[in-house]
Amino acid sequence: MSRRIAKSRADALGPGRLxxxxxxxxxxxxxxxxxxxxxxxRPLRINLAWWRTLAVLTERGPVTTGDLARITVIxxxxxxxxxxxxxxxxxxxxxxxxxxxxxxxxxxAPAGRALYERILPEARAVYARATAGLSPGRVKALIAELEGxxxxxxxx
Numbered sequence: 001m002s003r004r005i006a007k008s009r010a011d012a013l014g015p016g017r018l019x020x021x022x023x024x025x026x027x028x029x030x031x032x033x034x035x036x037x038x039x040x041x042r043p044l045r046i047n048l049a050w051w052r053t054l055a056v057l058t059e060r061g062p063v064t065t066g067d068l069a070r071i072t073v074i075x076x077x078x079x080x081x082x083x084x085x086x087x088x089x090x091x092x093x094x095x096x097x098x099x100x101x102x103x104x105x106x107x108x109a110p111a112g113r114a115l116y117e118r119i120l121p122e123a124r125a126v127y128a129r130a131t132a133g134l135s136p137g138r139v140k141a142l143i144a145e146l147e148g149x150x151x152x153x154x155x156x
């Protein structure tokens with residue numbers, strides 16, 4: 001192998017070199033974050049799907065199951081089971097949409113908001129540990145770059 005080919009492989013980014021493959025690192029970070037947040041949520045007996053659901057409903061308000069599945073990145077059938085469990089425990093409510101009763105929206109119940117408020121400090125602590133040493137500007141720039149990558153990928 002010529003030196004030029006060897007150097008070009010050593011400088012290459014993407015598939016073929018895990019240490020230089022962006023999606024490998026995204027996967028690693030996602031996996032480690034999930035472990036850390038699950039550990040933080042364990043005393044509250046909450047799983048990641050519940051946390052995501054509570055966060056979306058708190059930040060965005062009522063949404064349909066389809067929109068909730070897309071935003072939380074939880075498969076729709078699995079999310080339906082999550083919402084069923086949360087509804088039984090009084091954390092969310094299914095409410096027909098005003099003006100179109102065929103559409104059902106998921107609403108956060110007061111108990112759900114209270115649970116979210118109990119979880120939030122734990123989630124913020126995990127986030128602070130993970131982003132320690134990064135300025136707010138750098139975090140915003142990373143998010144903007146990731147949004148651009150997401151937008152260039154095919155959407156289902």
